[in-house]
Amino acid sequence: MATVQKSLGNIRRSFAPWADATQSPVIEFDRVTKRFGEFKAVDDLSLGIYRREFHALLGPSGCGKSTLLRMLGGFEEPSQGDVRLDGQSLIGIAPHRRPVNMMFQSYALFPHMDVAGNIAFGLKQDGMAKSERDDRVAEMLKLVKLDGFAARKPQQLSGGQQQRVALARSLAKRPKVLLLDEPLGALDKKLREETQFELMDLQQEMGLTFLIVTHDQEEAMTMADRISVMDQGRIVQVATPEIIYEAPATRYVADFIGSVNILAGTIESSTGGTTRIATTSGVTIEAETAGDLATGSEAFFAIRPEKMRLSRQKPADVSINALHGEIWDIAYLGDMTLFNVKLESGDIVRAATLNSVRGASEQIGYDEAVWLTFTPDSGIVLAG
Numbered sequence: 001m002a003t004v005q006k007s008l009g010n011i012r013r014s015f016a017p018w019a020d021a022t023q024s025p026v027i028e029f030d031r032v033t034k035r036f037g038e039f040k041a042v043d044d045l046s047l048g049i050y051r052r053e054f055h056a057l058l059g060p061s062g063c064g065k066s067t068l069l070r071m072l073g074g075f076e077e078p079s080q081g082d083v084r085l086d087g088q089s090l091i092g093i094a095p096h097r098r099p100v101n102m103m104f105q106s107y108a109l110f111p112h113m114d115v116a117g118n119i120a121f122g123l124k125q126d127g128m129a130k131s132e133r134d135d136r137v138a139e140m141l142k143l144v145k146l147d148g149f150a151a152r153k154p155q156q157l158s159g160g161q162q163q164r165v166a167l168a169r170s171l172a173k174r175p176k177v178l179l180l181d182e183p184l185g186a187l188d189k190k191l192r193e194e195t196q197f198e199l200m201d202l203q204q205e206m207g208l209t210f211l212i213v214t215h216d217q218e219e220a221m222t223m224a225d226r227i228s229v230m231d232q233g234r235i236v237q238v239a240t241p242e243i244i245y246e247a248p249a250t251r252y253v254a255d256f257i258g259s260v261n262i263l264a265g266t267i268e269s270s271t272g273g274t275t276r277i278a279t280t281s282g283v284t285i286e287a288e289t290a291g292d293l294a295t296g297s298e299a300f301f302a303i304r305p306e307k308m309r310l311s312r313q314k315p316a317d318v319s320i321n322a323l324h325g326e327i328w329d330i331a332y333l334g335d336m337t338l339f340n341v342k343l344e345s346g347d348i349v350r351a352a353t354l355n356s357v358r359g360a361s362e363q364i365g366y367d368e369a370v371w372l373t374f375t376p377d378s379g380i381v382l383a384g
Contacts, residue, residue, distance in 0.1 A: 017051070018048070018226065024048075025049055026049065026085065026086055026176070026177070026209055027085055027177065028049075028082075028083070028084040028085075029046055029048075029081070031044055031045070031046055031081040032046070032068070033078065033080040033081055034076060034233075040233050042067050042071075042078075043232070044080075044234075045068070045234060047068075047228060052203075052208070053209055053226065054203050054223055054225045055224060055225065055226055055227075055228065056214060056220035056227045057213045058214060058220040058229050060215060060231075060256075061215060063230040063233065064234075065213045065230050068213075068230075069211065069213050071083055072085075073095055073179050074093060074095030074098050074100075075102075077092075085100070099175055099176040100176065100179055102170070102179040102180075102181060103166050103181065111153065111154055112153075114152060114153055115149050115151070115153075115165050116134075118169055119136075119141070119168045120133045120136070122169065123136060126173070136172055137150065138150075143171070144165070144168045144202075146161065146165065149165075159187055159191075163195065167202075171206065171208075174206075179213075180199075182213060196219060196223050200222075217257050217258060221245065222241075227239065227240075227241055229252075229257070236250055245257055245304075247380060248382070250382065251300055254302040254380070259304065260302050261302070261349045261350055263279045263280075263281055263301045263349075264279065264280050265279035265281075265285070265299060266298055266299065267297050268295070270289065273288055273290070274287070274288060274289070274376065275287050275288075275289045275299075275381055277299050277381070280345070281345040282343075283343075286320045286376050287301055287376050287379060288376045293381070293383070300381070300382045300383075301379050301381055301382075302381075302382055303374060304352075304378075305351050307378040308349075308372045308373070308374050310341075311370065311373070312364065312369070318371075318373045321375065321376065323343055323373075324343070324344060324369070324372075325343040325370060326341065326367055327364060327365065328342040328348060330365070335354070336354050337352070338351075339352070341372055349372060351372055
């Protein structure tokens, strides 16, 4: 009788130890600073990561995310602060003596060894008996779906298969924490998307803590339980993917994650959870806010393209939050179409429509006059 594989969705949906005051992080970066000469790669950073969490460090090149990963792995030491695992400081402990393992972007497989030899390398270095090594290698090959590939050399494998061997080698020693440094960067888009879900399933099945470094927002949003968005050596927001996307804490986060329209202006009025913003584009926006904001202060309204409704005529039920312009650019992406709309002020705003019907007619075209409308709760007000 075939085994029915159960969905891990319920596990991931209910997993939120950071919201439980009785839970303590398994990984702690405590006011960590890392200097290279006069340059601060990491600047007085604190972060807690919980057991069995899939955590992503997300940011542009040079933001300090890989340096943070290397300090946890033991390849760099902090200039100041402490790094702790299970409450114990890791300062001064050699990489091979830490219960963590790192998987690099390059995979770093030994070309003269076969797949089995690559996976068993760390186990052999630790003095594990050959029979036990062989059993562990077989277990890892089955885990990454490479049964029958034990005798092949790395150059006989595809990029995706090499990535799986590197993953198996990283997991073979059963570390408490697996560190992944841009692990999927060398894969093509389709294989990368497939591997993301496989990594999520593996992480849950093995009960490990994963910490991944990536500059790919979609990758972080897909895999992570929480995301730390980094900028210039600091963390600017730590939250679940949904909160990061729907409620960014700053303009930087809003602009870095996905596509967004950010309209600048000043607060015209703010009371009772409703704020009116006079934008520099010449229109007034009404938005929902959690609290009152100071009249006359600078503010920004951030709204995602898919939250805007695009139409040739101004909807009869709309009295506020209506932008008028003309179609400037169109990008057909298959599942959706993106429209760049040039407003009367000259500003460009992007809207997205879902292509839910095959071969839909009456598609809006270039240079057409259009209206963009949205509800007060469609976007978020960010302070200047």
